[in-house]
Amino acid sequence: MTDPFVVVGGDAAGLSAASKCKREDPDREVVVFERGEWVSYAHCGMPYYVKGEVESLADMLSLSPEQISERGIDLRRNHEVVAVNAEEQTVTVEADGEQFEQAYDELLVATGAHAVSDPIDGADLAGAFTIHSMDAAAALRAFLTPPEEFDPDGFGGAGEFVDRELVEAYADREPPESAAIVGGGYVGVEMAEAFSAHDLDVHLFQRPERLLPPFGEAPAERAAEALRNHGVTLHLDTEVDELVGDDGAVAGVVADGERVPVEAAVVGIGIEPNTALLDGTGVELGVSGAVAVDDYGRTNLDGVHAAGDCAEMRHTVTGEPDWVPLGLTANRAGRAVGQTVAGTPTPVGDIAGTAVVKAFEMECGRTGILDHDHAREAGFDPVSETVTAGSRSGYYPGGAETTVTLTADRKTGRLLGGSIAGEDRAAIRIDTLATALDGDATVGEVERLDLAYAPPFSPVWDPILVAAKVLNGTLG
Amino acid sequence: MTDPFVVVGGDAAGLSAASKCKREDPDREVVVFERGEWVSYAHCGMPYYVKGEVESLADMLSLSPEQISERGIDLRRNHEVVAVNAEEQTVTVEADGEQFEQAYDELLVATGAHAVSDPIDGADLAGAFTIHSMDAAAALRAFLTPPEEFDPDGFGGAGEFVDRELVEAYADREPPESAAIVGGGYVGVEMAEAFSAHDLDVHLFQRPERLLPPFGEAPAERAAEALRNHGVTLHLDTEVDELVGDDGAVAGVVADGERVPVEAAVVGIGIEPNTALLDGTGVELGVSGAVAVDDYGRTNLDGVHAAGDCAEMRHTVTGEPDWVPLGLTANRAGRAVGQTVAGTPTPVGDIAGTAVVKAFEMECGRTGILDHDHAREAGFDPVSETVTAGSRSGYYPGGAETTVTLTADRKTGRLLGGSIAGEDRAAIRIDTLATALDGDATVGEVERLDLAYAPPFSPVWDPILVAAKVLNGTLG
Structure with missing residues (x-):
């Protein structure tokens, strides 16, 4: 056999x-x-579980061990x-x-993969988390929940897996009133929204000068604006030296030599x-x-x-x-x-690095190669343009300014990548660009795409088409 | 010269x-x-102006005659x-x-183009409209507005163009309490929403057995469901014989020999x-x-x-x-x-027939060739699959069932067309399929597209990817 x-x-x-x-x-x-x-759990849902928007930990299990066994899989x-x-x-x-x-x-x-936290001293203090495991997410939500509201049976079908000792220790603590987020990538931005939902005073520390580096400048700025509008204090271009403790629990974060008192911390500096x-x-x-x-x-x-x-x-x-x-x-x-x-050779497919994230109402998307250094390393001569255009016909209510950046190769006109940011259905539009990349489209071809138009959904010239027109003009 | x-x-x-x-x-x-x-006016905005969602007729003018003159154009x-x-x-x-x-x-x-209404006897009665001119839209909105609320100066910058005699005649009439819509295409569906916003009893008559024929079966059914949920009476597979009048004004519609009393009518049976x-x-x-x-x-x-x-x-x-x-x-x-x-030969580009429409909250989109007869005439051997999948991760609130139909050529696997329907950002997703058509993508390529995933916007497998997986399985 x-x-x-x-x-x-x-x-x-x-x-x-x-x-x-x-x-x-x-x-x-x-x-x-x-x-x-x-x-079989949903990593990407954890910030929304911590926020409270996803009710139960069990909601994030795609398949139970029993369901996996029913498929005839020997799961150990x-x-x-x-x-x-x-x-x-x-x-x-x-x-x-x-x-x-x-x-x-x-x-x-x-x-x-595993979350990186080693370079941050104090990341092992009580009250400091990396959001890369269900137990950590459960513990953090327990920490944020007032002890009298914590329901030890509230994990649904996930109750049998969760690290109860860890979670109950956090449930007993007084909820924090402030939190530091170390790292301004996806997890950092999503956790800022999650902490704000619990009315914490939130400080986000980011070593680069921008949030969400893979998204490029325009989405980063719009995300930063959204976070600030919701009261998040951004410390950009700021290196966290360490988390400092008091009685074994997080009591502050020291960044660029200054100490900011906080009662909780999430470290999301990469995996x-x-x-x-x-x-x-x-x-x-x-x-x-x-x-x-x-x-x-x-x-x-x-x-x-x-x-x-x-x-x-x-x-x-x-x-x-x-x-x-x-x-x-x-x-x-x-x-x-x-x-x-099983016998049918099947390609795993390519990736375009397509990603979406939201910072409160601000939706951001990116795909392909946006960074000019990266593009040059790959042999391209990158040119970018950024436009801001309405998401709907100007006369139709509910539209929002949508910022699109497109990057192309000067010589061939080939689309290399794009980003988008806006509050009205912006993120999902990145799929159009991801699909164009898959078809090796030029910017001229993107400009002539027969995209959908109806006043409630798009202006005659979709923001992506506007950006393609401008970039195509620059390419000459 | x-x-x-x-x-x-x-x-x-x-x-x-x-x-x-x-x-x-x-x-x-x-x-x-x-x-x-x-x-330079926005045809597509007219139903929303009649509805009242677009405030002023002037909002739908992209450019005034003065702005056109400022561009150096000799406009007559x-x-x-x-x-x-x-x-x-x-x-x-x-x-x-x-x-x-x-x-x-x-x-x-x-x-x-011009609206077709000739085959309907009585389309020239007072209270019967085709929504293909700004004057007609203005007159209908005046008709729907109670006389005491009508503002003759409420057209903004459009006041100098509007046919005041026509509009004021309708403004003086008692608003109708019921309306017939003849034709269940874009205009018919949008006008059903517009009339409902004015609390009219709405009857929509459609000769084919489905609404929105170019969208195919699944979006048509979901749009019909949305209209019925909002109290619109659908008369499908029903031929309107004539509009009948009383004292020169619409008093009823006769369809398949039966008379339904109505006080207004819109004929939208094509252009x-x-x-x-x-x-x-x-x-x-x-x-x-x-x-x-x-x-x-x-x-x-x-x-x-x-x-x-x-x-x-x-x-x-x-x-x-x-x-x-x-x-x-x-x-x-x-x-x-x-x-x-001006001297730079520029192609007008191709079309994919990409279109979107909403029926109240139900968003529908379509692109390419969906109709099997049409596909066969063009030399293809069409195969279609329809799936319904969530628009967001199941655990994330706000998602909605999204129905996707994809049609492909059996021999080559090439995508020929697609449709989508759902209440959560469904329409804009049709752009992904329009872009795939432009790149001559196969269904296998669509299945492997690197589309965006984050719980607030999409499940791991976007409904389009789910449909491509199923259709690809059928193609074998």
């Missing part, structure tokens, strides 16, 4: 692969090892794969303090791929530090695949490997690997 | 051409003849071009009961291109009956262009001429002709 398809990691990529493989080839034995309690939680022995085609698994070997026919490494498992196995990493894979998610070792936040993907625009860990990428790549393992 | 660039028609296509030509070549003499009072309102003499390169113009000849170097025919001016000139019309043009908007006669609602355009998917009169098309084609006349 063939050895099973073994998956390391029970989240988006791993379970997409396992499910797809089992659906396509029901006789295939599929084993998923997950080192923790949690499987609290099983950590500690070694990959590629020559023997086995993995070493640790569970309940014991180790065993599991043979595989094909292996998927879907180990995800790194989990690749330690592959040290010494001969599996090659890419220049990003994530696992290098081919168009089918295969690593350089026979039968060993990688997908999700631990792996690189090819970029639509540059054609080069890139590491942009996002939810759809993980789901899509995992699903493709599952289908490939 | 060169004879001027002469434009027939002072609306979207005509004024876009005149403005662009003058901007690119300020020394060029540009003359625009408009047979009516009105120039109340000047009707009654003949084109292509051999002599002149047009015959009628104004104030006199005729004169105007020589042209290049000519743009931008005569637009036809205004081509009578070209009879006998040798300018060729296409099979649609609109003016045939090449990729630069040129007719078969030297120096004679056509653009906007009176002209055909090439369809992105079929590559064949088609007639889909819409606002962006007119603006884009006009602008391109202006640029071409």
